Each structure stands twice: as structure tokens, then as C-alpha cells.
Amino acid sequence: MSHFRSTSWLRLLLSVSVFLQLAQSSAQYGPLMAPLAHQPRQSSLFSFNSTWQVLGPFQIGTREATWGADPLEYVGGFRHLSYDSAATFRSSLPTNGSATWNITQAVQVSTSANSANASLSVSYSNVNWDFLKTVYGWAAVQYQAWARGELIVGGNETQHVILHTDAILEYWVDDVHYFGGDFYTFRKAPPVLHLEPGTHRIDLRLVRDVRAFGGILEPTIDVVVDVRQASGTLELVKPGLLLSDVVDGKLASPFASAFLRNSGQEDIEIVDIRPSNDTHSSLEKDLSRIVLAAGQTRPVTLHIVLPSQNASSIVYNITYRSISNTAQSTLQVSQDLTHRSMYDPHKITFVHPGGMVSYTMFRPPAKNATCHNSHSKAPVLLALHGAGLEADNGMVTAALDPVSDLCAFVLFPTGVTPWSGDDWHNWGFTDVQTAISAIPGWIQIVDWKGPQVDIDRWIVSGHSNGGQGTWYALTHRPDKIIAAAPVSGYASIQKYVPYELWQPADPRRIAVVSGSINSYRHEMLMANAKGIIIQQQHGEIDDNVPAYNSRLLAQQLQLAGANSSYNELPDKNHYYDGIMTTPVLTDFYYSQARNDAVLPRKLEQFTIVVADPGDMGSKGGIRVLQLHDPGQYGKVKVKGRVIRTSNVASLEFDPTIWDMPVAVDGQEIDLVNQPTEPDTWFTVRNVDSSWTASAIDKETAIGQRRGRQLGSMTAILRTQGPFIIQHAGSTNTTTLALQISRNLHQYFQADASIHSSFSDPAIMNATGNIITLAVSATDIEPLSDFPISIRTAGLSVTDHRNRVQEYGDAVRGAAFLRPAGGDRLELVIWGVDDEGLRQAARIVPMLTGVGQPDFIVFGESAKWRGIEGALAMGFFDSDWKVTASSVVELE
Ligand SMILES: *[C@@H]1O[C@H](CO)[C@@H](O)[C@H](O)[C@H]1NC(C)=O
Numbered sequence: 001m002s003h004f005r006s007t008s009w010l011r012l013l014l015s016v017s018v019f020l021q022l023a024q025s026s027a028q029y030g031p032l033m034a035p036l037a038h039q040p041r042q043s044s045l046f047s048f049n050s051t052w053q054v055l056g057p058f059q060i061g062t063r064e065a066t067w068g069a070d071p072l073e074y075v076g077g078f079r080h081l082s083y084d085s086a087a088t089f090r091s092s093l094p095t096n097g098s099a100t101w102n103i104t105q106a107v108q109v110s111t112s113a114n115s116a117n118a119s120l121s122v123s124y125s126n127v128n129w130d131f132l133k134t135v136y137g138w139a140a141v142q143y144q145a146w147a148r149g150e151l152i153v154g155g156n157e158t159q160h161v162i163l164h165t166d167a168i169l170e171y172w173v174d175d176v177h178y179f180g181g182d183f184y185t186f187r188k189a190p191p192v193l194h195l196e197p198g199t200h201r202i203d204l205r206l207v208r209d210v211r212a213f214g215g216i217l218e219p220t221i222d223v224v225v226d227v228r229q230a231s232g233t234l235e236l237v238k239p240g241l242l243l244s245d246v247v248d249g250k251l252a253s254p255f256a257s258a259f260l261r262n263s264g265q266e267d268i269e270i271v272d273i274r275p276s277n278d279t280h281s282s283l284e285k286d287l288s289r290i291v292l293a294a295g296q297t298r299p300v301t302l303h304i305v306l307p308s309q310n311a312s313s314i315v316y317n318i319t320y321r322s323i324s325n326t327a328q329s330t331l332q333v334s335q336d337l338t339h340r341s342m343y344d345p346h347k348i349t350f351v352h353p354g355g356m357v358s359y360t361m362f363r364p365p366a367k368n369a370t371c372h373n374s375h376s377k378a379p380v381l382l383a384l385h386g387a388g389l390e391a392d393n394g395m396v397t398a399a400l401d402p403v404s405d406l407c408a409f410v411l412f413p414t415g416v417t418p419w420s421g422d423d424w425h426n427w428g429f430t431d432v433q434t435a436i437s438a439i440p441g442w443i444q445i446v447d448w449k450g451p452q453v454d455i456d457r458w459i460v461s462g463h464s465n466g467g468q469g470t471w472y473a474l475t476h477r478p479d480k481i482i483a484a485a486p487v488s489g490y491a492s493i494q495k496y497v498p499y500e501l502w503q504p505a506d507p508r509r510i511a512v513v514s515g516s517i518n519s520y521r522h523e524m525l526m527a528n529a530k531g532i533i534i535q536q537q538h539g540e541i542d543d544n545v546p547a548y549n550s551r552l553l554a555q556q557l558q559l560a561g562a563n564s565s566y567n568e569l570p571d572k573n574h575y576y577d578g579i580m581t582t583p584v585l586t587d588f589y590y591s592q593a594r595n596d597a598v599l600p601r602k603l604e605q606f607t608i609v610v611a612d613p614g615d616m617g618s619k620g621g622i623r624v625l626q627l628h629d630p631g632q633y634g635k636v637k638v639k640g641r642v643i644r645t646s647n648v649a650s651l652e653f654d655p656t657i658w659d660m661p662v663a664v665d666g667q668e669i670d671l672v673n674q675p676t677e678p679d680t681w682f683t684v685r686n687v688d689s690s691w692t693a694s695a696i697d698k699e700t701a702i703g704q705r706r707g708r709q710l711g712s713m714t715a716i717l718r719t720q721g722p723f724i725i726q727h728a729g730s731t732n733t734t735t736l737a738l739q740i741s742r743n744l745h746q747y748f749q750a751d752a753s754i755h756s757s758f759s760d761p762a763i764m765n766a767t768g769n770i771i772t773l774a775v776s777a778t779d780i781e782p783l784s785d786f787p788i789s790i791r792t793a794g795l796s797v798t799d800h801r802n803r804v805q806e807y808g809d810a811v812r813g814a815a816f817l818r819p820a821g822g823d824r825l826e827l828v829i830w831g832v833d834d835e836g837l838r839q840a841a842r843i844v845p846m847l848t849g850v851g852q853p854d855f856i857v858f859g860e861s862a863k864w865r866g867i868e869g870a871l872a873m874g875f876f877d878s879d880w881k882v883t884a885s886s887v888v889e890l891e
């Protein structure tokens with residue numbers, strides 16, 4: 001354990017979740033912990049039986065569990081099986097090819113007056129893990145199993161409880177299914193349950209993931225279930241507010257967030273939020289109606305005005321009422337203020353485009369920073385954290401203390417969560433960009449007199465997951481980046497933990513899933529880095545993220561005509577104090593903060609590789625707006641004024657660089673004489689194999705697919721405003737709407753409003769992307785010319801050759817994107833019945849690496865065969881037509 005302790009908080013990839021659980025337990029739950037396998041007293045309100053029945057192991061691929069791929073579903077599901085010591089189940093992993101039931105004792109069960117928990121550590125001695133690893137690598141030590149235990153509720157009343165499920169993705173409580181869980185142990189959005197006295201069955205699906213559990217040590221699966229009594233009404237998810245620090249007497253930004261949970265059985269409306277002593281400050285009253293559905297957790301935004309410069313805390317009253325009741329109640333929330341000098345690293349909050357408050361840690365140039373030229377503005381230095389780290393943990397900012405006098409505005413963004421939302425991709429990088437654009441507001445608020453900032457010039461660095469995020473920034477925002485230092489990062493999730501051991505599938509389907517994450521396969525995107533100064537660094541003996549990742553990218557950079565300096569640290573592992581300020585990196589920060597290269601760079605010869613134009617900035621002043629087939633990379637090869645494209649449907653040119661005639665695929669286009677508004681870019685489109693200067697067509701019936709509508713299913717994450725979840729209001733759809741809302745908050749800290757009717761007037765004015773849950777064709781407004789139609793019985797897909805494929809009895813459910821007016825998107829989740837809807841709802845974006853394309857039609861067998869059980873899956877092109885790269889199974 002000492003190895004973990006020494007590197008504990010700064011390990012970005014928690015090799016051992018046990019460590020975190022112990023750390024957390026002693027911090028939060030220490031006094032409640034009972035000795036090993038302690039049998040709870042009968043009088044306790046809650047207790048877990050320490051005996052668990054386990055069935056496994058079975059193979060599972062990296063991030064495959066979202067698709068189902070549970071072999072026990074073939075025999076009706078674990079929930080329908082009973083312990084039988086003689087039963088055997090075919091499995092590819094254990095000796096003799098058979099998995100069996102086993103009895104295991106919880107490592108620990110504990111009980112207190114109003115809570116109880118159980119920690120399980122499951123391992124298998126009948127699998128030769130080491131040998132499998134020599135063949136299949138880290139993919140071999142990811143496996144799945146199920147565990148069954150009991151929660152005993154005492155007393156003689158229904159108990160309102162919350163259930164934390166650390167490191168668990170899926171479970172059942174009695175006959176109720178839960179998908180999502182808390183795979184990374186965030187503990188932000190547990191479900192609310194109302195449990196009768198007596199014994200409740202808990203079935204846990206155990207899924208091992210090397211990125212969360214580590215690849216080197218014994219392949220155990222360590223999970224915790226923790227039940228706590230809840231208030232049965234509005235309550236704080238955690239004490240206090242997310243709030244900016246106070247710098248020299250001023251709040252660095254007015255935005256704050258309270259995290260609220262409705263643990264009752266009726267919807268609750270927030271009536272008012274105001275300072276508890278309202279003699280001293282006023283609040284702008286723009287509270288739109290905020291409703292927390294029964295069981296829902298939501299972040300709620302507050303605009304704070306400090307009572308006085310030296311106030312030490314603030315107290316707010318949140319007034320609420322039950323929807324069916326006019327009587328109001330008050331929940332009080334208080335937060336101590338942190339006072340800092342404006343030169344010290346401090347916290348700044350801002351509103352993420354998703355409509356909730358996020359924060360970044362921030363350090364402006366020091367008083368004695370040597371800014372070489374008082375006329376030019378200082379750049380932004382981004383320091384992206386690793387997985388499992390909260391940016392306000394002092395050690396994150398301390399990593400750059402040794403270079404405190406840099407002439408740069410240093411940002412330590414969060415990416416919204418300790419796993420940076422989605423590994424600094426769609427949701428997480430949006431957070432980074434919003435953090436950068438918050439700097440000018442800070443300059444005004446604190447009346448900053450130091451060097452000015454240029455928010456379009458970035459130096460990017462990061463460690464581990466943040467190193468990977470640095471590659472993401474390099475390859476997706478090349479025109480904003482002066483220089484980058486990716487440290488101990490991985491090339492892509494597939495290169496980190498191989499996708500071997502998914503259920504067997506037609507390579508075309510594998511290509512669709514794989515194509516859905518093309519934008520995050522950095523080893524394919526190295527051409528985009530040409531012209532940027534790159535300083536790589538990796539520990540030689542890194543056993544968390546192998547140095548292979550950095551070596552591979554160094555080589556790929558060279559092969560793509562780009563370049564990097566590669567610094568491998570002999571005998572160094574993944575992390576040690578000082579890894580971000582080695583002599584090489586220190587020198588890099590100082591020299592790049594002085595780099596006055598002009599951006600965007602004019603390059604004589606370069607290539608742009610684009611997987612998802614919705615996710616890609618310009619390079620060399622050229623931006624790809626649309627691809628013909630988003631299942632495949634698009635390329636733009638530029639040599640002087642000669643441009644060759646492949647799979648590109650439209651392009652845009654920055655007039656400050658491109659003010660001349662160009663030849664696009666042999667066709668002359670004069671960019672000088674295009675009619676264009678000042679400051680707008682020239683757009684050219686490829687229509688019927690010919691390039692013409694014209695804007696993207698927004699006028700057709702459903703408009704062209706564009707901007708933030710592009711990308712695979714994760715494009716739904718480019719919401720502006722809280723997500724809108726709409727459904728017909730049945731018990732089952734209500735449960736699923738809550739589940740989606742919970743997962744969006746748990747994994748992205750996102751906000752969602754739930755509407756139990758499709759005609760709720762509150763939906764009219766909302767701006768967010770929409771998630772629709774439907775079991776009836778009449779719940780889904782038909783869209784003319786759209787290739788997927790829900791029928792009274794079944795569903796049809798029109799393929800790229802205009803063949804209409806009808807799916808009748810075989811179809812169970814579907815998930816697909818469609819346009820929702822303006823640049824918005826709707827994600828339709830449809831099932832032939834509630835069970836089919838539940839199957840389809842698993843696919844709503846949550847974990848990275850799952851690979852959801854634009855549409856998926858599910859058959860029953862996806863539950864055990866995974867993607868091979870999908871009847872159709874693939875992409876929509878820029879006209880919202882199904883692409884040729886899609887799979888449409890013929891019946
Ligand atoms: C705990 O569960 C085991 C079987 O899983 C059962 O035999 C035992 O009676 C249970 N103990 C209690 C106290 O309920």
C-alpha cells in the first residue's frame with residue numbers, strides 16, 4: 001500500500017480503488033466503521049448481510065458493459081437464477097470453461113444509527129490471469145461477475161434512503177433495475193429508494209475496468225454499497241456551496257451552486273433563494289421555475305453578492321414547496337468564504353454551456369513575472385489534471401509552484417469532474433474553453449492592473465488523463481496553440497486498454513463503434529499538430545500508462561511531417577512530486593511563455609485530419625464544417641494554394657490568411673471576391689462533386705446537419721442550457737427519466753429538467769438539447785424526410801440506397817439523434833414496450849469509450865451478444881441520411 005499512499009492523490013488513474021475507498025471512509029465515515037465482518041445488531045435500522053453469493057467470471061471488453069454483453073441474460077438474467085453450488089455456466093475465462101456460484105464474505109460490513117454499508121472484494125483463483133495477460137494484455141484482467149446480497153431494513157415504517165454504489169455500473173434492488181451506478185465513486189447522484197421494513201435483495205453486476213482498478217496488481221473487483229437514511233424532502237447533496245474564492249475582498253465571480261436532492265415522493269418546486277439576512281444584499285430575481293422531480297438531484301445556480309469585504313461566510317435560504325401543496329419550507333445553506341491574494345492560485349466559478357456552475361483554479365502572472373515585452377499580451381497556460389483528481393485539492397496547483405513567476409495566466413480547469421467529464425473531450429473541453437473565456441470577467445471584477453491576457457493563445461500541459469487531454473487540445477484546436485507538453489498521457493483509450501475480448505461481432509459493426517470514437521484516437525490525428533512546438537515527457541517504467549503511448553505518438557508525429565522533443569525519464573514511474581517541473585519542462589514553460597509566434601500559423605504545406613467537425617477548430621485558417629461520411633476520417637491536404645480533400649462536404653477559410661484564389665480539388669475558387677460580411681469566413685461546399693461558394697443550407701425541411709449537431713451520439717452533450725428529458729409520465733418512464741438525469745449529473749455534473757408530459761409549456765422556452773423517452777409511436781412527432789420512422793408495430797430504417805428496411809417483431813428498442821430546431825438536437829430513446837425502452841436507455845452517453853454512433857436499433861440478443869445484437873447501427877450524413885458505412889441488417 002505504501003506505493004499508493006506516497007502517490008495517492010496525484011495518481012490520476014486510480015490503480016486501486018480500494019485506496020480511495022479507504023481514504024474516503026476514514027475521512028467521511030470513519031467513526032461508523034465496524035470491525036471486519038461484524039454482524040449487525042438486530043435493532044439497527046439498516047444492515048447488510050455479510051454473506052454474498054457470487055457468480056462468474058465471464059469475459060467483457062473495454063467499456064462494453066453499456067451495450068449489455070452479459071452472458072447470463074441468455075439464460076434469463078442473473079435476477080432469475082438462484083444459488084446452486086452444482087450449477088455450471090459456460091465461460092471463456094476459468095479452468096474447465098465453467099463458471100460457478102461461490103459464497104464470499106464481505107470484507108467489511110458496518111452499521112450505524114441511520115446508515116449501513118458493505119465492501120466486497122471479489123477474486124477468482126480458477127483463472128490463469130498471468131497467462132491470459134501475456135496473450136490479451138490488460139484486456140484480459142477486465143471481466144464481469146454478479147453478486148447477490150441482502151439489505152435488511154428494520155423498524156416498522158417505509159424508509160427513505162439513498163444508495164451509493166461505488167465502482168458499480170449496474171444493479172437491481174428487488175425487482176427494480178438501475179443502470180449507471182457510480183463507476184468512478186463520485187457520490188454525487190445516488191438514487192432515492194423508499195424501502196419497506198424487511199429483507200431486500202441486492203444484485204450487483206461487477207465489471208472490472210483497468211482504467212478504474214489498475215492493470216498491475218491482483219485482478220480483484222472492489223466495490224462498496226452504502227445505504228443512508230434520507231430526509232424525505234429537499235436536502236443538500238453535500239454541505240455548502242460551490243463558490244469562487246474571495247480575492248482581495250472581492251468575490252472572483254458571482255456564480256455559485258447548491259447541489260440539491262429531492263428525497264421525497266412528490267415533485268418539489270424552488271420558490272425563492274435569498275440571503276438569510278436580506279438586509280445586506282439583494283439578488284437579481286431571474287429564477288426561472290426550478291422543479292426537482294421526486295428522487296432527482298439538481299445543481300441550482302445562485303448569484304452571490306458579498307455582505308461585506310471581510311465577511312467570513314454567507315448563508316442562503318432556499319424556500320421550496322411540494323407541487324401539490326402551498327405550504328412552504330426553508331432549507332438553509334451556508335458556506336465559509338476562502339480569502340486569497342489575487343496572485344495566489346484561487347477558485348473562479350463560471351456557468352458551463354450546460355447551464356450549471358463549474359470552476360477552474362487560476363493563477364495570474366506574479367508581481368515579479370518577467371514579461372519580456374510590455375506591449376504584447378500574456379498567453380494562457382492550461383494545466384490539465386489526471387483522472388480522479390479534484391482541481392481544488394491544493395496539490396494540483398502546487399505542481400506549478402516552482403514556476404510561480406511565469407508570464408502567463410495559468411488555468412487548472414476541472415473539466416467539470418475529477419475524470420474531466422468525458423476525459424477532456426466534448427463536455428470536458430467545453431469546460432476548459434469556458435474557463436478561458438471567464439478570464440476577462442475576472443480582470444474586471446478584481447480590477448487587475450498587471451499584464452493583459454490574450455485568450456486565443458494557449459500553452460497546454462497536463463499529466464496522464466490530462467496528458468491525453470493535451471493531445472486532444474493539440475489535435476482539435478491547433479490554431480490556438482503556441483506549444484504543448486503532454487506528460488505521461490495515453491494516445492487513445494484503445495491504445496491504453498485494448499478492445500480485445502468484446503463479444504464476437506461482424507467487423508462492420510466493430511468499425512461503426514470504433515468510428516464513433518475516431519475523434520479521440522490521437523495516433524491518427526498527429527498531422528494536425530504540425531507547426532506546434534511539442535515537448536513530450538514520460539517515465540520509462542510507468543506501469544500505469546505505459547511509455548509506449550508517448551513513444552508511439554513521437555514516432556507518428558514524425559511520420560506525419562510534424563515534430564516533438566521527446567524526454568523519457570529513466571527509472572521513473574507514472575507520477576512523483578516534481579514531475580511537472582523537471583528541468584526540461586521548466587525550461588519549456590519559460591521559453592514558450594515568451595514565444596511570440598503569430599497565430600494562426602501560415603503553413604506552406606500541411607494536412608488536416610477530421611473525425612468530427614463539431615469538435616474541430618481551424619488549422620492554418622481552414623476549418624472543415626461537414627464530412628460526407630462521419631464514419632470515416634476526412635482529410636484536407638494543403639500545399640500553397642492547392643487544396644485536395646477527401647470525404648469533406650464543406651470548408652471554411654479565415655479571410656485574414658486566405659485572401660487569394662485557391663484550387664480545391666482542381667477547381668479554381670477566388671476567395672477574394674466572395675460576397676461576405678466583415679469578419680465572416682468564406683464557406684465552400686461540395687455539392688454533386690463540385691465545389692461552390694455557398695453557405696450551409698438551413699432552410700430545407702430539417703436543415704443540414706451542422707455545428708454542434710455533428711459528431712456521434714455524444715453530440716447530445718453539446719447542449720446549451722440544461723438537458724430536457726421528456727416522457728409520457730408512466731411509472732416506468734418516470735423511473736427511466738430519473739435514471740438518465742441521475743447519470744448525467746453523476747458523470748458530468750450536468751443539469752436536467754424532467755417533464756412528464758410532451759406538452760409541458762415549460763419546454764417551449766428551454767434551450768437545452770432534448771432526450772425523449774417513448775414507448776408509443778404517437779409520443780414521437782414524425783419528421784418528414786427522416787430515415788428512421790417509428791411505426792405502430794416496429795420501426796423502419798431507410799438506408800443509403802433508399803431501401804426501406806422494416807423491423808417488426810425482432811426490434812426491441814432504438815436510440816437515435818435527430819434535429820430539434822436551430823442547432824439543437826434531440827436524442828430519441830424508444831422501446832416497443834417498457835422493457836425495450838429500458839434496454840435502449842442504457843446507451844445514453846455517460847462513460848467514454850463506449851462508442852455510440854448516431855443511431856442504434858436493438859434486438860433482444862444485444863443483452864448478451866452486445867453490438868452483434870443490434871439490428872442496425874451507424875451514422876447520419878450532413879443531409880441526415882443514413883451513410884454507406886452504417887450497418888442495416890436485412891431481415
Ligand atoms: C445471510 O444470507 C445467507 C445466504 O446468502 C443466509 O443463509 C443467512 O441466513 C443470511 N443471514 C441473515 C442474518 O439474514
Ligand SMILES: *[C@@H]1O[C@H](CO)[C@@H](O)[C@H](O)[C@H]1NC(C)=O
Nearest residue numbers: 088089090095096097098099
Ligand atoms: C467441468 O465442467 C463440467 C460442465 O461443463 C462439469 O460437469 C464438471 O464438474 C467440471 N469439472 C470440474 C473439475 O470443475
Ligand SMILES: *[C@@H]1O[C@H](CO)[C@@H](O)[C@H](O)[C@H]1NC(C)=O
Nearest residue numbers: 102103104105123124125126
Ligand atoms: C470463491 O470465493 C473465495 C472467497 O472470496 C475465493 O477465495 C475463491 O478463490 C473463490 N473461488 C474461486 C473458484 O475463484
Ligand SMILES: *[C@@H]1O[C@H](CO)[C@@H](O)[C@H](O)[C@H]1NC(C)=O
Nearest residue numbers: 043044045154155156157197
Ligand atoms: C412499531 O409500531 C409499534 C406500534 O404500532 C410501536 O409501538 C413500536 O415502537 C414501533 N417500533 C419501531 C421500531 O418503530
Ligand SMILES: *[C@@H]1O[C@H](CO)[C@@H](O)[C@H](O)[C@H]1NC(C)=O
Nearest residue numbers: 274275276277278317330332
Ligand atoms: C432564513 O431562514 C431563517 C431560518 O428559517 C429565518 O430565521 C430567516 O428569517 C430567514 N431569512 C429570510 C430573509 O427569510
Ligand SMILES: *[C@@H]1O[C@H](CO)[C@@H](O)[C@H](O)[C@H]1NC(C)=O
Nearest residue numbers: 276277278279280281307308
Ligand atoms: C444582518 O445584516 C445587518 C447589516 O449587515 C447586520 O447589522 C445584522 O446584525 C445582521 N443580522 C443578523 C441576524 O445577522
Ligand SMILES: *[C@@H]1O[C@H](CO)[C@@H](O)[C@H](O)[C@H]1NC(C)=O
Nearest residue numbers: 366367368369370402404405
Ligand atoms: C519571484 O519571486 C519568487 C518568490 O517570491 C522567486 O522564487 C522568483 O525567483 C522571483 N522571480 C524573479 C524573476 O524575480
Ligand SMILES: *[C@@H]1O[C@H](CO)[C@@H](O)[C@H](O)[C@H]1NC(C)=O
Nearest residue numbers: 288760761762763764765766
Ligand atoms: C416563454 O417566454 C416568453 C417570453 O419571455 C414568456 O412570455 C412566456 O411566459 C414564457 N413561457 C413559459 C412557459 O415560461
Ligand SMILES: *[C@@H]1O[C@H](CO)[C@@H](O)[C@H](O)[C@H]1NC(C)=O
Nearest residue numbers: 730731732833834835836838
Ligand atoms: C414496467 O415495466 C416492466 C418491464 O420492465 C413491466 O413488466 C411492467 O408491467 C411495467 N409497469 C407498468 C405499470 O407498465
